[in-house]
Amino acid sequence: MSKAEPKDHEFLSAASLGWALAKLLRDYQKQVEAALNGLPGGSRSFLVMSIVDRERCQSQISIAEKIGLDKTTLTYLLDGLEGQGLIKRVTDPNDRRSRHIVLTEQGVKALAQHSKAVQAVEHGLLARLGGDEAKLFQTWLFRVAGVGEGFKPPLDEAETAEICRASLASESR
Amino acid sequence: MSKAEPKDHEFLSAASLGWALAKLLRDYQKQVEAALNGLPGGSRSFLVMSIVDRERCQSQISIAEKIGLDKTTLTYLLDGLEGQGLIKRVTDPNDRRSRHIVLTEQGVKALAQHSKAVQAVEHGLLARLGGDEAKLFQTWLFRVAGVGEGFKPPLDEAETAEICRASLASESR
DNA sequence: TGCAGATCATCTATTTTATAGACGATATTA
């Protein structure tokens, strides 16, 4: 089939960024969902647990804002987690309107276990890049996404340069 | 040295990748939605139009598979576009079960216009990276996402090295 | 003190979106 070479100048067509992001996220969530095996709320609940684990004593509303979920969505995600005994809602003694979310002992164990699974998924997805490239990729991803607080990007500027150098050495030939 | 420093080894906590992706995609879609100003189906319809534009004569099912949508979802996205007179469904004369989707004249115009808007959004989002870094980032993103057919990644291996070198020069100091 | 207004979490209802299954039309194979 003689297919004329199609338009090389269009390499970076609009929507390509969104498409790649959407596809990658879809794959990610599918794999994570599978790896999380029955955690009610799937990858989002896992994210909630991660946040709770690292920044305790958050009100629900602050958690919701941080993750970018609606507060009512968070409510039923927490319902699910609480139903499984993975988190507890503790009334803030200083402000009895708000709840502190804390992991139960069981929740801590579950989180550790699930973290491994999720990390394996992430590792698998990034396997198409070299190890250092993967780190740099993530650094940039965090920067582009404006994700700075809560999760720290893996590398600082100096390390970035170092990895760039290595990547350059191995890839350019 | 006791542990004033909190867990630097944990920099790359599980779920961080998914979170950054989700946040970035949310921002992207919100901005695109706004920029697309009334296109029914929003960013997804736009993507459909892009695909249709570049690879004509696709059956609906092949389009759906390529984008990763359910065929029934595609049906109502196309309904919307057809309702606005942006695309037409043409029965394949060789297989009267399937429809070829083609842009109308009006659709071509709309696509061109919307493409500019979307590109502006993408450009804005990537503005946190240097220009060459942005290209390299996209190249890697495409590779990780496994997006190769349909949209070509912006750079080949040799160019990658070149940009890496430049990025290194400007960033390492 | 008591009242007005704001905030936190929940609940309810609505809307939107995704998924599953059946269907009619057509194609392919044996």
Added chain:
DNA sequence: TAATATCGTCTATAAAATAGATGATCTGCA
């Protein structure tokens, strides 16, 4: 020709997001 498979649509259902109302509590102020 009969049996089976495919394409696109439709209908019904399920899952999720969103908006608004509610009850409990807090704050500030007269």
